[in-house]
Amino acid sequence: MTTPPLLITGADLAGAGRGDLLVADGRIVAAGPDAAAEAPGGTARTDADGLVALPGLVDLHTHLREPGREDAETVETGSRAAAAGGYTAVLAMANTTPVTDTAEAAERVLDLGRRAGYVDVHPVGAVTKGLAGAELAELGLMAASRARVRVFSDDGRCVHDARVMRRALEYVRAFDGVISQHAQDPALADGSACCHEGEHSGRLGLPGWPGVAEETVVARDVMLARHTGSRVHIAHVSTAGSVEVLRWAKAQGIAVTAEVTPHHLMLTTDLLAGYDPVYKVNPPLRPAEDVEALRAALADGTIDAVATDHAPHPRQDKEHAFADAAFGMLGLETALSVVATTMVTEGRVGWREVAQVMSHAPARIAGLAGQGQPLEPGSPATITLVDPGRRVSVDAALSQSLSRNNPWHGRELTGAVHLTMLRGQVTAREGLVWGGVA
Amino acid sequence: MSPARERVPEGTTPTAESGRVVLAGEEIGRALRRIAHEILETNKGPQDLLLLGIPTRGVHLARRLGAALHDVEGVEVPVGSLDVTMYRDDLRRQPVRHLEPTDVPGDRVEGKVVVLVDDVLFSGRTVRAALDSLADLGRPRAVRLAVLVDRGHRELPIRADHVGKNLPTSRGERVWVRLVEQDGADEVRIAADPARREGERQ
Amino acid sequence: MRHLLSIGDLSREEILELLDTAESMHEVQHREVKKLPTLRGRTIINFFFEDSTRTRSSFELAGKWLSADTINLSGKGSSVSKGESLRDTVMTIDAMGVDLMVVRHMASGAPAQIASWTGCSIVNAGDGTHEHPSQALLDAYTMRRRLGGDLAGRHVAIVGDLTHSRVLRSNLLCLRTLGASVTLVAPPTLMPSGIGPWADTDGFGTSYELDDVLPTVDAVMMLRVQRERMSGGFFPTPREYAVRYGLTPARLARMPEHAVICHPGPMNRGLEISADAADAAQSLVLDQVSAGVAVRMSILYHLLAGEGSTS
Numbered sequence: 001m002t003t004p005p006l007l008i009t010g011a012d013l014a015g016a017g018r019g020d021l022l023v024a025d026g027r028i029v030a031a032g033p034d035a036a037a038e039a040p041g042g043t044a045r046t047d048a049d050g051l052v053a054l055p056g057l058v059d060l061h062t063h064l065r066e067p068g069r070e071d072a073e074t075v076e077t078g079s080r081a082a083a084a085g086g087y088t089a090v091l092a093m094a095n096t097t098p099v100t101d102t103a104e105a106a107e108r109v110l111d112l113g114r115r116a117g118y119v120d121v122h123p124v125g126a127v128t129k130g131l132a133g134a135e136l137a138e139l140g141l142m143a144a145s146r147a148r149v150r151v152f153s154d155d156g157r158c159v160h161d162a163r164v165m166r167r168a169l170e171y172v173r174a175f176d177g178v179i180s181q182h183a184q185d186p187a188l189a190d191g192s193a194c195c196h197e198g199e200h201s202g203r204l205g206l207p208g209w210p211g212v213a214e215e216t217v218v219a220r221d222v223m224l225a226r227h228t229g230s231r232v233h234i235a236h237v238s239t240a241g242s243v244e245v246l247r248w249a250k251a252q253g254i255a256v257t258a259e260v261t262p263h264h265l266m267l268t269t270d271l272l273a274g275y276d277p278v279y280k281v282n283p284p285l286r287p288a289e290d291v292e293a294l295r296a297a298l299a300d301g302t303i304d305a306v307a308t309d310h311a312p313h314p315r316q317d318k319e320h321a322f323a324d325a326a327f328g329m330l331g332l333e334t335a336l337s338v339v340a341t342t343m344v345t346e347g348r349v350g351w352r353e354v355a356q357v358m359s360h361a362p363a364r365i366a367g368l369a370g371q372g373q374p375l376e377p378g379s380p381a382t383i384t385l386v387d388p389g390r391r392v393s394v395d396a397a398l399s400q401s402l403s404r405n406n407p408w409h410g411r412e413l414t415g416a417v418h419l420t421m422l423r424g425q426v427t428a429r430e431g432l433v434w435g436g437v438a
Numbered sequence: 439m440s441p442a443r444e445r446v447p448e449g450t451t452p453t454a455e456s457g458r459v460v461l462a463g464e465e466i467g468r469a470l471r472r473i474a475h476e477i478l479e480t481n482k483g484p485q486d487l488l489l490l491g492i493p494t495r496g497v498h499l500a501r502r503l504g505a506a507l508h509d510v511e512g513v514e515v516p517v518g519s520l521d522v523t524m525y526r527d528d529l530r531r532q533p534v535r536h537l538e539p540t541d542v543p544g545d546r547v548e549g550k551v552v553v554l555v556d557d558v559l560f561s562g563r564t565v566r567a568a569l570d571s572l573a574d575l576g577r578p579r580a581v582r583l584a585v586l587v588d589r590g591h592r593e594l595p596i597r598a599d600h601v602g603k604n605l606p607t608s609r610g611e612r613v614w615v616r617l618v619e620q621d622g623a624d625e626v627r628i629a630a631d632p633a634r635r636e637g638e639r640q
Numbered sequence: 641m642r643h644l645l646s647i648g649d650l651s652r653e654e655i656l657e658l659l660d661t662a663e664s665m666h667e668v669q670h671r672e673v674k675k676l677p678t679l680r681g682r683t684i685i686n687f688f689f690e691d692s693t694r695t696r697s698s699f700e701l702a703g704k705w706l707s708a709d710t711i712n713l714s715g716k717g718s719s720v721s722k723g724e725s726l727r728d729t730v731m732t733i734d735a736m737g738v739d740l741m742v743v744r745h746m747a748s749g750a751p752a753q754i755a756s757w758t759g760c761s762i763v764n765a766g767d768g769t770h771e772h773p774s775q776a777l778l779d780a781y782t783m784r785r786r787l788g789g790d791l792a793g794r795h796v797a798i799v800g801d802l803t804h805s806r807v808l809r810s811n812l813l814c815l816r817t818l819g820a821s822v823t824l825v826a827p828p829t830l831m832p833s834g835i836g837p838w839a840d841t842d843g844f845g846t847s848y849e850l851d852d853v854l855p856t857v858d859a860v861m862m863l864r865v866q867r868e869r870m871s872g873g874f875f876p877t878p879r880e881y882a883v884r885y886g887l888t889p890a891r892l893a894r895m896p897e898h899a900v901i902c903h904p905g906p907m908n909r910g911l912e913i914s915a916d917a918a919d920a921a922q923s924l925v926l927d928q929v930s931a932g933v934a935v936r937m938s939i940l941y942h943l944l945a946g947e948g949s950t951s
Contacts, residue, residue, distance in 0.1 A: 197833045197834075198833055198834040198837075199833070199834030199835075199837045199838045199841075200834065201833045201834065202832035202833035202834040202835060202838055203809070203832075203834075203838060204748055204749065204770060205748035205749075205767070205768050205769035205770030205771070205806060205809060206748050206749070206768075206769075206770075208833045274752065274756075275748070275749025275750075275752050275753050276753075277753075315725070316724070316725045316728075317725075318725075319725035319726060319727035319728070320725055320726045320727075320747075321726055321745060321746075321747030321748075321749065321750040321753065321768075322747060322748065322749045322750075322753070323746075323747040323748065323749075323768065324726070324747055521664065524676045524677070524678040524706075524941070524945075525676070525677055525678070529678065529945045529946065530945075530946070530947055531947055532946060532947055533946050533947060534641070534941070534942050534945050534946030535945070535946070536657065536660075536661075537660070537661050537664040537665075537941075538664075539663075539664065539667075540664065540667060570677065574671065574673040574675070574676070575671060575673075576672065
């Protein structure tokens with residue numbers, strides 16, 4: 001598909017000052033104050049005055065539900081939601097039915113993503129067969145497949161057997177893979193645990209999910225990473241204690257990276273008081289002190305990335321007693337706005353750092369060559385334009401997702417995605433999704 | 439949850455000294471003494487009598503009647519109270535009513551001549567509720583009704599056996615009974631009640 | 641009053657009104673004809689997702705003695721796997737034209753969620769490890785009667801498996817609202833999460849030593865300790881629990897003479913309470929059962945008898 005060259009004018013280039021971006025043939029051909037001079041005749045123009053240009057966002061942690069739960073989300077609808085939220089690549093978690101624990105399963109997800117065409121869909125491979133935590137899945141075959149799987153995770157479940165975790169870490173070193181760990185010691189927080197253990201869980205009579213159940217696994221895994229010399233990534237870090245461990249581990253030079261979800265940056269455990277299952281998520285919402293520690297850790301680089309843990313569920317899986325309802329909440333379409341609200345408007349980080357935690361770092365962690373590139377000549381024209389000052393009132397009904405388990409409904413956020421471009425093609429504008437680029 | 443403390447103003451004086459006094463002080467005492475004599479006459483003596491006041495002012499009046507009977511006859515006539523709230527037919531038309539005690543001396547109405555005592559007889563619905571309530575307590579030999587004021591406008595086939603004062607009223611008027619025990623003064627007032635629409639029962 | 645979901649929703653005045661009404665209802669219990677016409681034509685569903693003979697029959701009698709039409713339904717535990725949500729289940733029943741649902745559920749918060757979905761009044765008859773408001777009201781009712789009037793200033797110790805007890809949570813709220821001072825007694829493993837800040841906020845005491853607390857109590861409430869808890873490692877053996885926290889005859893002797901003993905039942909004789917204590921003159925166990933119907937009649941009366949109640 002050929003389109004005329006496009007000049008994006010007057011944007012703040014990821015916090016590096018105002019400039020233009022000249023896009024042609026799916027690439028950035030010129031960037032900066034002088035880019036306009038290089039625009040050939042017939043160049044289309046987009047006025048981006050007052051907007052911020054970021055490299056396309058990359059989500060390390062998305063549940064697309066296909067195959068198996070197409071009533072919750074499909075690769076297509078999830079891709080649309082991702083594009084609407086400014087994403088150009090997502091890592092699709094392996095806990096589908098069947099589980100993504102073979103090369104064939106991984107390639108199927110890859111192909112579904114390509115067919116949809118809104119974002120690059122990269123399957124995450126399961127660490128263990130059937131997510132059972134016992135035997136390693138075919139990690140090497142998944143890595144060697146067309147899907148080129150590099151991130152492995154049993155997400156939803158913790159690889160809690162230290163021996164299995166050690167072997168997995170060692171094994172994926174052969175192809176520079178990374179294990180993304182859902183840190184939850186099942187002996188300290190079993191499947192019924194659904195509320196941060198503390199005064200609220202005590203008063204509400206909800207099974208407690210203590211921070212230490214995460215922290216002991218994080219501590220163990222950074223020591224395993226040190227021992228094996230392998231890379232470990234901690235998914236959805238939720239406590240101040242985990243942050244302390246990560247800070248220490250990074251100071252030791254251990255190859256650990258970590259992500260935080262938008263909801264753990266903003267929502268707190270007191271929201272569970274009404275027993276509304278829309279706030280049921282794993283790990284659970286934590287107290288304000290943890291939220292503060294996570295924001296600080298994201299700002300100082302202890303936490304590398306923001307990842308959505310976008311977890312769609314149909315109504316029939318949420319409209320149960322709190323203890324029985326499904327874990328998880330939507331996140332793709334609101335992530336940028338939440339980060340802008342909690343981190344940028346609060347003055348904790350600039351847009352350069354947002355580009356870092358929502359694009360560069362996740363692309364690097366996942367080993368995605370074509371994503372998270374700087375806005376420079378030669379880079380793919382994979383760009384997200386953000387309106388930093390726009391106030392948005394989240395309306396769950398307007399989602400591209402099939403599901404409506406949206407904890408942000410009715411909330412006012414500052415900062416919104418204006419336009420998403422994947423290799424020169426606009427995939428979404430103002431939340432409306434445009435034709436795919438297949 | 440809204441508190442259920444709200445009492446339904448029936449014969450009470452929520453506000454000022456409005457309207458005109460139709461019965462005051464010693465007139466009330468005289469009326470009650472007359473009723474006491476009537477009761478004894480009808481019953482041919484004090485035997486088997488049981489006075490049950492309908493809360494709240496009916497209970498005070500029942501006690502006074504008991505005292506009057508004692509003065510006349512020199513015997514103690516048992517006096518109790520009968521809360522009819524749970525038998526009312528208008529519960530759904532009011533905020534939840536506070537329950538008052540039901541206290542039947544000797545716990546038996548069987549074979550008794552029960553005299554129900556209330557302050558104002560109006561629609562007759564309270565008395566109807568009292569009769570139903572009484573039926574669930576047992577089977578009295580007879581039931582009679584004594585009221586301080588009968589203001590007419592009955593909505594049920596009920597009449598009082600003993601009346602302190604018959605008071606012609608219109609439905610748009612309101613009758614307030616005040617008693618020393620509860621209100622610090624003995625008087626019956628009548629006044630226009632703008633809050634009460636014509637035809638609405640008390 | 642629209643629902644009874646948590647004691648925390650009630651003011652002191654509201655609790656006292658419920659208890660006062662229960663006094664009137666209790667009197668009816670001793671009549672030959674126990675039935676009152678008050679709730680004629682109203683429909684009450686006892687929707688029990690978890691078995692409970694005692695609470696269910698108590699609510700059932702309460703409804704029947706007030707002339708409501710009362711139906712018992714037992715829900716299947718969780719219907720997650722069956723494709724029908726809890727909301728579907730209760731909306732189906734609500735659609736039949738129910739005035740009030742008495743809900744018992746093994747999951748904390750389920751009655752509150754149901755109240756947010758349906759148009760009828762909801763009474764929480766015990767939800768998971770959250771609350772059991774009618775039990776707390778009948779406990780307060782029983783203690784008030786036996787201790788003579790006001791519970792303000794009285795000292796009540798609540799002892800046992802506090803972590804897993806909905807009776808604890810409702811009683812704590814009820815007793816504190818009524819002005820009683822409360823001390824929770826349990827081994828650290830059976831104290832609820834966050835008990836430190838919780839106790840500071842709500843103004844109650846905690847102790848690991850029952851013997852220290854007993855000499856100053858006006859009432860001691862012994863909560864059931866399920867032997868199954870042992871498998872969770874909450875305490876080493878029933879024997880050790882009984883020795884350290886059981887209401888033994890020796891401990892009975894440490895209590896002031898006027899002090900009373902409550903137990904919401906069912907009792908584990910020999911574990912949290914000795915037979916001597918359970919059957920002692922100070923024991924209110926049977927009074928509690930007898931008060932159960934009166935208190936529940938009071939609850940139903942306040943929810944359904946006034947204007948604006950659901951129809």
